[in-house]
Amino acid sequence: MVDKKAILAIVGVPATQRYDTYLGLPALVGKSRTAAFKGILDPAVIQAIPSYCMGIFLLPNDLCSDINSQMRKFWWGHQENGTRINWMSWGKMGMAKASGGMGFRNLNLFNRALLAKQSWRLWKEPESLVVKIMKAKYYPDGSILDAKVGAKPSFAWRSIHSSCDVLKEDLFWRIGNGATV
Structure with a gap:
C-alpha cells in the first residue's frame, strides 16, 4: 500500500x-x-x-x-x-x-472497415508491440489471417478477428519490379 x-x-x-x-x-x-x-x-x-x-x-x-x-x-x-x-x-x-x-x-460498414484496418496492421507490422502481444496470445504459430477466435478472447480481439474476412476478401498479389511481390 x-x-x-x-x-x-x-x-x-x-x-x-x-x-x-x-x-x-x-x-x-x-x-x-x-x-x-x-x-x-x-x-x-x-x-x-x-x-x-x-x-x-x-x-x-x-x-x-x-x-x-x-x-x-x-x-x-x-x-x-x-x-x-x-x-x-x-x-x-x-x-x-x-x-x-x-x-x-453506413456505421456498420464503417465499423468493420476500421477493424479491418487494425487487422491489416496486425498483419503488416510484425515488430509493433501490440502485434507481438496479440500474436503471442491469439495466433502464436501463424498469421492473423489463419487465426482462430480461441477460448475466452477479449472483446477487442473478437472484434478485430471479426473483420479478418473483410481483409481476406480484398487481398491480392501485386507484382512490383520483380524484386518483391
Whole structure:
C-alpha cells in the first residue's frame, strides 16, 4: 500500500476505485454490449467519438441504429409532437457526394472497415508491440489471417478477428519490379 501511495504522489494523480472507462472506451465489456457503449451516444459529437471506438470494438447493431437515428434527427430537424419533411431519403444521404448523396456513412460498414484496418496492421507490422502481444496470445504459430477466435478472447480481439474476412476478401498479389511481390 505504501508503494501505491508513493507512485500516486510522484505521478500526481488520484487513486480510483472504479474502472468504467479508459481513454473514453469501456474498460470492461460485459454481456450487455449496448450498455457498455451507450456513453458514446452524444449528439454533440455524434461522428467523432464513435470513430475512435469503432477502430477497436465492433459496436452492436442497435447502437449503430441509435447513432444513425440521432444523425437523422439532427439533419432533418426533430419535433416532439410532429414530423418534419425529409427532403432526401436516408439511403441517398448515405451515398457518396460524387454520386449525388450527402456522404453520410453506413456505421456498420464503417465499423468493420476500421477493424479491418487494425487487422491489416496486425498483419503488416510484425515488430509493433501490440502485434507481438496479440500474436503471442491469439495466433502464436501463424498469421492473423489463419487465426482462430480461441477460448475466452477479449472483446477487442473478437472484434478485430471479426473483420479478418473483410481483409481476406480484398487481398491480392501485386507484382512490383520483380524484386518483391
